[in-house]
Structures are given as C-alpha cells and as structure tokens.
Amino acid sequence: MSQYIIRRLVQAIPLLFAISLLTFAIIEIAPGDAAQMYIDPEKGTDPAYIEQVRVSLGLDQPFYVRYISWLGKTLTGDLGYSLRTRRPVSLEVGDRLPNTLILGASALLLSFVLAIPIGVISAVKRNTAVDYGLSILALVGISIPIFWLALLLLQVFSIQLGWLPASGMRNMRQELTGFAGVIDVAHHMVLPVLVLSFAQLASWSRYQRSALIDVLGQDYIRTARSKGLAERRVLTVHALKNSLLPMITVAAISVPTIVMGAYITETIFSWPGIGRLGVTSVAGRDYPVIMAVTLLSALLIIGSNLFADISYAWADPRIRYDSR
Amino acid sequence: MRKASLLFVLLIILAALPGISLAQDSQTLVVASTGDPQTLSGLLANDGNSIGVTTFIFEPLVLGGENWGDSIEPALAESWSVSDDGLEYTFNLRQDVTWHDGTPFTAADVLFTFQAVLEESNAIDWRSNLMQDGVPFGFEVVDDHTFKVILNEPDATVLTSVGIPIVPAHAFSSLNVVDVPFNTNPIGTGPYRFAEWNTGENVVLEANESYWRGAPNIDRLVVRFVDGAENQANALLAGELDFARIDGADLSPFENNPDFTIVRTPRDLMRYVGFNVLSPNVSDPAVRQALMTGLDRQAIINTVAAGNGLLADSLFNRSVFVYEEGRNPQVAYDPAAAAQMLADAGWTDSDGNGFLDKDGQEFTMKVAYLGSWALMQAIAPLVYDNFRALGVNVELVPLDQAAANEQIYNNTAVEKPYDAMLGGWGLFGPEPDHYRNYLANETSFFAYANPEVVALFQEGRSTTDLDARRAIYEQIDSLLWSDLPFIPIFQPIGVYVFRSDLNLDEAQVNGTFLTGLKFPALAAFTN
Secondary structure: OHHHHHHHHHHHHHHHHHHHHHHHHHHHHOOOOHHHHHOOOOOOOOHHHHHHHHHHHOOOOOHHHHHHHHHHHHHOOOOOEOOOOOOEHHHHHHHHHHHHHHHHHHHHHHHHHHHHHHHHHHHHOOOOHHHHHHHHHHHHHHHOOHHHHHHHHHHHHHHHOOOOOOOOOOOOOOOOOHHHHHHHHHHHHHHHHHHHHHHHHHHHHHHHHHHHHHHHOOHHHHHHHHOOOOHHHHHHHHHHHHHOHHHHHHHHHHHHHHHHOOHHHHHHOOOOOHHHHHHHHHHOOOHHHHHHHHHHHHHHHHHHHHHHHHHHHHHOOOOOOOOO | OHHHHHHHHHHHHHHHOOOOOOOOOOOEEEEEEOOOOOOOOOOOOOOHHHHHHHHHHOOOOEEOOOOOOOOOEEOOEEEEEEOOOOOEEEEEEOOOOEOOOOOEOOHHHHHHHHHHHHOHHHOOHHHHHHEEOOEEOEEEEEEOOEEEEEOOOOOOOHHHHOOOOOOOHHHOOOOOOOOOHHHHOOOOOOOEEEEEEEOOOEEEEEEOOOOOOOOOOOOEEEEEEOOOHHHHHHHHHOOOOOEEEOOOOOOOOOOOOOOEEEEEEEOOEEEEEEEOOOOHHHOOHHHHHHHHHOOOHHHHHHHHOOOOEEEOOOOOOOOOOOOOOOOOOOOOOOHHHHHHHHHHOOOEOOOOOOOOEEOOEEOEEEEEEEOOOHHHHHHHHHHHHHHHHOOOEEEEEEEOHHHHHHHHHOOOOOOOOOOEEEEEEEOOOOOHHHHHHHHOEOOOOOOEOOHHHHHHHHHHHHOOOHHHHHHHHHHHHHHHHHHOOEEEEEEEEEEEEEEOOEEOOOOOEOOOOOOOEOOHHHOEEOO
C-alpha cells in the first residue's frame, strides 16, 4: 500500500511540472499583460509610464527567462510577489484559502449528511410516491442555476425576512471575538453553504439511492433476511455500509469542484475566498498568483483522487493495489 | 462522526435564528468598493479601488488636481503666492498637521514626495506633472513650513500639478517607494488612519482625532468589497452597507423608501466618439458636425445609462473652470439636417448602393473600441445604426485589452488604424490644460493638432492672469466645438444611495471623488 502511495506521488511530479508550464504558456499567449492593471481606461495613460511599469514588473523579460526564474523560486518555496498588489503570493493565497476551505468543507459535510438519508429513503421506498417526489426534487436541484438559487435565498432570507446576512463572512460594524465571533461567521455561512450544497445534494442522493438498490439485490442481503433479521437491521448493518462505498469516490472527486468552483457563490455573497482571487488574477494576468492557484487546485485534484483510492482500499478489503 | 455532524446542524440552526441579531454600532460607516486595492500608498494608487481607500488617508498640498475634486482649495498648503515673473510658487504649509504616527508634517515631506515621484524607477504616474518639456521642476525647502516650486517658464497649471498625495519622508529609508512595507501599512495626514486590511473583505480605517479640519464624527470607516452594483444594492438593503454608488442597479427598492436617500451627481467623465482627423473620410469638420447632428445622443444616454447622463455641449467636462452650460449652441438630433450637411460637404449616394460616396470613394468608417468594456459594447451598435442610416458604411472593430492598448491607448504613431474610436475619460479636474495632451497633440487618439488650438493651449498654460486664461480657454472651447475632433456624447451621473440617517448635508456627495464623499470627516449619523 505505501509503495502504491509513493508511486502515485512520484507520478504527480511530472504532471505538476507539465501543468505549470502549460498554464504559464497560456497566460503568455493570452492578450495583454499585468501592466494593463495599471491603466485606467477612463483616464489617458502615458505610454512611457506603462513601459516603466512593465520594466519594474519584470515583464520586459522573455517568456522562458520568467518561467525558469519562477520555477526556480517556487522549488525553493518562494512563490514570489503578486504583480497586481506587490504583496507576497503566499499571503494573497494564504489569506483566502482558509475561508474557502471552511465554506467548502461545510458544504461537503452538509451535502453528505443530507444526501445519504434522502438516498436511503428513496431506495427503501422505491417506486412509491415518496421516491418520485424526491426524484423530482433532485431533478429540480440539479437543474436550478446556482446564481438564481443564491439570489432567491438572498432576497427571501436576507432582504425580506432579514434573518441572515447577505454578504461577507463577518459583521463589519463590530469586532466580535471568541464564541460570538464563531457564531457570527457561522451566521454568515448559512446561505453560501446551503447554495453550494444544493447541487451536490441533488446528485449525491441519486447516487446513494442507486447504490443502495444495487446492494439490496445482492445475495447476502437475501441471506440476512432469510436468517430472520429485522429489516431495519438488514438495512443499517449490512446494506447501508456497503452502499456507502461508491459514495466515497463520488464525494472525493467532488472536493475540487466544491472548493475551487465556488466563484459564483463567493461573488454573490462577497465571500473572501480563493475563487474570487483566482478570477481577479486571471483578468489581471497576475501570473504568480494564477500559478499558485492553479497548482493548488492541481494538488487538490491529485490529492482527492489519491484519497478516494486509498479510502476505497481501506473500506473494501477486496481491493488491493500493491498486487498490480 | 454522527456527533460532529449533529453539532454542525445544530450550529447552522442556531446561526439561522433571527434572535441573534447584533447591536448596531452607529459610529461605524460602511462604504462599498468593488474589490481589494492594489496598494494603500497614495503615491502608487492609480485604480479606482486603491484611490477609493487612499483618498481617506492621504492629502495633497492643494485640492483640485486629478482625482482631487473639481475646485482648487487649500489642503496641506494653507496659502500660496506666485512671484511677479510667474516662475516661483511659494506654498505656506499648515503648521497644525501631524502624521498619523504623531510626527509633525514639514516641507521635508513635500520635498521627499516630489523627489520620489520624479525617480524614474518608481514608475509613478504623477511624474509628468512635475516636469516642463522634459525638465523637472526645481524645489526648495525654505523653512519647515515653506516650500518653493521653481519653474523654467511660467506655468498656470502648477496648482493642479502638485495635487499629489504627500507621504512622510521619515517612513522611507530611500527614494524607492515601490517595494516597501509602507504600501500595506500607510501613514498619512488625512481624516482617517489605516487600521487593518482583510484581503477579500475590507479595509478598516479609524478616525484621525487630531485631523486639522477637526476630528471625524464617525469613528470607524469600513471600505468593504462587494463586487457588482446589484450585489451592492442587496447589501445596502440588508443593512450591511451604508453608502454606495450603484448606477446600473435596479433602484426601485430605494425609491420612495424612507430608509434610503438617493443622490444623483454628475461625474467628471465623458463618453465620446473620437475621430482620426487625418483619415480622409472624416477629415472635414463639416462632416464631423453632420455626424454629430445625425447621432441620437439622448437615445444613447437613455439606453446605456438608464437616462443617468448629461447631454454634452462642450468637449471639456463640466468641472473645467471655464465650462458654462449653454455657451456653445447645443446640437439636436436631426437626421434630415445631417443628411443635408453631408450632401453639402459633397457626400452623395451617386451609385445608388445605399452608401454615400465622393469622388468615387465610398464613405467607409472603421470604429475601434475596447470590446471588453461593457459600456463601449453598449454604445457601439447605437453609433452603428445612426451612422449607417446616414449612408456611412460603418464597420465596428471591437478590440481586446491588449489590442486596444496597442492600437488606441498606447498608440503614439500619427497614423491610426481606425477612422473613429469610442472612448471614455475623465477625472481631469478644473484645469483645462489637462486636456492638452489629447486635444493639441498629433499622436493622441484623434491625431488632432490644429495649430490654432495648439498655440492657444500653449498660451493658456503660460498665462497666469485668471481672466486672460478664461478668455483663452473659452476660445479653445468654441474652436473645439466647431472642429469636433470627437463627438462628446454624455457625462454620466453617479447614483449614490445611502442610509437616510447619515447626515451628508455638509459633507456633500461629490461626484468627482471616486469615493463620493468629499469631506468624510464631516459626515455623521443623526441617531
């Protein structure tokens, strides 16, 4: 097993290298460079000034020189400085990452906690009115555009009812610390977490339903039933556990989508997360930050895939990777 | 696992309870900005998000320069005098000003700031302000509170040129002001001092109790980042913002709503159709006038700005000190008259193909613009329809940012790859000389350098008598209005929405300031 993990990690190195080169090249090919962030289109800007900016940002250097210099620094752990703000990239990303992680992790947890019971109920009450109702709900859930749902919830719960905050992650009129601060952040998280969970919830409950139906048709379930076990016990002890296996994969593969794909939700709720940072950086051709965000998401994808494989092997003794 | 998730659900339910609403602190004012500033140093700030913060922290010697409002008023310099030959400006600095760290403000700070601006490696946009024909101004620290600017030739624009945010000399170890911690931890003299910057969330400022205009009434100013006018409108409605400019958003929830006050004020910006006056088809001023007559500018205001715009009657913005509404005859939309004017200029459809021609040449017009700028994208089809209706074969050329920089904004070649372009500019302030680079310069967007206008601008710059200057710029204004290197369409009107219990009578909402608050120190909540 550990051999397998090491092999996978070693394989990731050339992959990350290729991703970095490709991303760098795409930024290079895209029109414009970071100096454009120093031009206000509503004001005339002296071309000589733009040239000075370009020189001071090092953008007058050729592509390969900048890539090699970036690579060398990154390998020594120095992510460089944002061309837009001239702040260290580690700070730019480090400030935002925890905010996105707390949002993503909560959404993941909430989706899981809700999707499994919904899927189980659908499977057990298969082809009944309950199942059809939940199926329709799931279909609606998958079909609703995220921004629309976000604006709807915002209109109802923030503006009309005034129960929940509409934006940000903290109350800005008061500095709240300790438990009050935690509650304050949780209060601000409710709507974005609900929105982020919604799409996952819909599809995951469908996965859970079909996985459980699949398991319920297996021979060992028939055996358990024929032993005279209570249906409740058959379901919770024998069937549910096995039906959860595919869910591990589904959930792990969704992690990057939830964490890095929260741009719309983050923008609507003004959440200071990494999605907004990524989009701002791309628009500004701020390559040190783009590179950091891209590599982070690459690492996240590789990591969650690996995690899915490992946990699968751990949960299902029939799967062994080392023999391959 | 089960316990943890239960706890989480409980937390969510708890957090959702309406009962936990927090006491409002009326001494905090929350204003909107679209995103993180690029820098907190007033010297480097050149984008709206940065200037929106630094304008609270820093001050120039004199207000009225670019980004500093539309009237010349004393700030860090309480008075000034000009020598008889017009070559020496002596600024008497306020003696009661201290930096946010308690150090007294002196002439040495002004000298340091101007030297840092002139330092080429700092790449500061203000640099050309402090030069005359490529030669820097001379400076002299007479005493702690007297500072002299020495010129090579008379220049009436010095007061607006020195409108540069002053930074404290003692906060820097060298003239390098770019890669220094100051830019994320600034020290100024303004009404608010920097407290914290939470990236992605806000910049928090605290009242400067020893501010020379008097301690601000509001103790804490939060500039929070909410992207998009609609999102800002929602945050206002939810009580999470107190003040925002939300032109473009749906205003109906704020109208007839006693909780909110809407103020509309013109912004020092202009949207225009510029001509490449060297392009043969549009080189005749009569043709350019005909095109203005045939352009339904009011329809453009109604369509792209929901009516929030002022129909222009000058090529100068209204904040220019010589501007006078109605001095130039307004040009009304009249397509029939426009067609007649074009015919008089020799343009007729002699071959019956639907397009005008003259001497065998068809009237084609390539209109270039920054396609990623939504406003230009909205204006372009209207210009297309109007000109096309006159018989002009218009071709729209939307450009991406890089191409627009190359072909329009940074293009210093006299020959331009377009016949016309769409643009918007502004924040020039009261000084008409700030237009000189564009209206008397053959390398500018319009390739326009009418010798008469060039000479008048030159004269205006070196004339120090105010009445004489006024006469010169009025003459330029009329000349430009008939020459039309560009068709001025409209000046946008900023729509500011704020809480009704915010007393802004004295503080004024000022459209030319990017923040919208002219003297934020004077704002107060009435309850």
